[in-house]
Amino acid sequence: MHKNPIGVFDSGVGGLSVLREIRKLLPEEDLLYVADSAHAPYGDKSKEFILERSATIVDFFVSQNVKAIVVACNTATGAAVKELRPKYELPMIAMEPAVKPASERSQTGIIGVLATSRTIDSNNFQILFARFADKVKILPQACPGLVEQVERGNLNGDKIRTLIAQYIQPLLAQNVDVIVLGCTHYPFLAPIIQELAGSSVTVIDSGSAIARELKSRLEKTTLLANRPYPGAVQFWSSDETGTAKRVISQLWDAEIDVSNLPERISA
Template sequence: MANNNPIGLFDSGIGGTSIWKEVHKLMPYENTIYLADSKNAPYGNKSKEEILSLSCKNTEYLLNQNCKLIIVACNTATTNAIKELRAKYKVPFIGIEPAIKPAALHSKTQKIGILATKGTLNSELFHKNLEKYQDIQIIEQIGYNLVERIENGFIDDNEMFKLLQMYVQPMIQKNIDYLVLGCTHYPYLIPQLQKIVPAHIKIIDSGEAVAKQTLHVLEQQNLLKRNQTAPTLQFITNGNPTIISNILQNQYTVTFKDF
């Protein structure tokens, strides 16, 4: 039965596990397959064509595993490829967009910062979304080298702290009161960011909103798993399995496959 089929998620590496955690928290009985294309990380500095080609490859792998819904757990892949994926494949897709809307709605200073990859900030979809917020000053910053460092396990070292300071300090000086994390890798940097960002600045990401939207679409399409049996949770990577294992606190088996 399709209801028991897994939810598929893919990302350019380990970042989308931040989305997976929210999905699993909200829907603990759902079977999931998480696909980490770490071999090709980061997507953020690739061309639109390359990102689309990789996104199709990942989608087809997940469809071959009978996934009932696919979460594009990567901001860069969403902003550059989701329109084409929806046109090409019949499965429902959930995309990830930077959480600009809640930040813009609640900002008191009318100034919000966004830290994201070059691929996201340069995308057509991102710029289209920005047009809705003419009254808000949005300070953009590309997170050069952040994804690479996270992928290599350097999340809380001194070098990472210095990079984050360099990227975020100018935003703080411009009086932002929201910092939007526009990459699924970046929630893993929140403990570091909290040491830099004053307490009145709220740091937000898309994880919870994506989980809620996934639940909504599964309910709408009558695809929710019907029984509360223990789920099958698969993690597949074409990179170093140890990195994902560590990020998941070694609670789950991570399989290496050169897909």
């Protein structure tokens, strides 16, 4: 199975921020990426809907003979991973906001977490926050609209800057010195977030940590690819309008061929 691909999925294009870290750390691996853009964002969907979509995509990956799955979506992690893991024997790596490194870096003892409302309300997040409650004060900030902007490829301009300022100003007013990007879409907005937050604030995300965890899990199960050449990357999307193809190519910084998911999976 070490020659089999790794499946990575997100509600849309945000998981590309994780995929690029995996590609950087494990360039020899074959990667399959699914952007469920027709149903993005997951952040305003019910837990039941997210679980159903996640299970459908995982089943698709199983049909493609993947050796591991990365749930590159904080919202899907919170809503679905606990239910999905017992049903599959494959390694399943899920997102966790970088609260631990943030708590270690903070000098003020106050950190902000930008995420979707669904992610913030999830049991996973509540447990994570409670785990570090005695070390730092954590200020979760829901960010409606940011995912939609990234899904359209709007990474700059007055509208996105106004939205970001609206979300980070309350955090800065409470003396945060570390901001955690708790949604995989947000790293594509990191330059603006950093600019508006100022040089005294550290902005961090979980992408590189997830890539390292994936490598560790593959090593432990002797599933690392050992080929002496780069692996392939294949992209699928549930969006049939062409927007996902354009935005994936934009974010991946290359003209990408994006296949439509089979209708039974896209619906």
